[in-house]
Amino acid sequence: MAPKYGRSETAKITSVKAEERFDNIDFSNVVADGMALSIHTAYTCPCGTRIGFQKHDFERHLQQPFSNVARDISKCFDEFAQEHLGRVRDYLDWVCPSCGLPARVYFEFWAGGKHGDFGFHLHTVVEAAPPPSSAN
Ligand SMILES: [Zn+2]
Secondary structure, three states: OOOOOOOOOOOEEEEEEHHHOEOOOEEEOOEEOOEEOOOEEEEEOOOOOEEEEEHHHHHHHHHOOOOOOOHHHHHHHHHHHHHHOOOOOEEEEEEOOOOOOEEEEEEEEEEEOOOOEEEEEEEEEEEEEOOHHHOO
16 A cells, blocks of 8 residues: 655655664753763765765754755645644755755754753655656
8 A cells, every 4th residue: 555645746755763764863962960962963864875964054054944945845744843843843854965866854942941952853854856857
């Protein structure tokens, strides 16, 4: 039985938990016992390519949201998020340099605590597989 992928007609959208693709999904400026949390993470594409990110990549995106993927793909991601991800709205997206798979990770930003602590949690990865007939 073929799964149903929302209302999208231009791309097949799939979602996976962020921890299935990223080797680190929590960032914060909290320092515990003199040890800061890692500021690095890497996404592993289904094709095997690893794409590295740093904490500031996500921070920068909070201030200046933009999309790196094709507009129709971006729209499909938006629709998917609206339907399935509820309040999680912040994202970072990219196109795999090896296989061309557009992907986006949605993340939640948090702030609080007496020391001005803040951080974010990578939530869900959405990936799009455009039909072969409609390559950009
Ligand atoms: Zn890839």
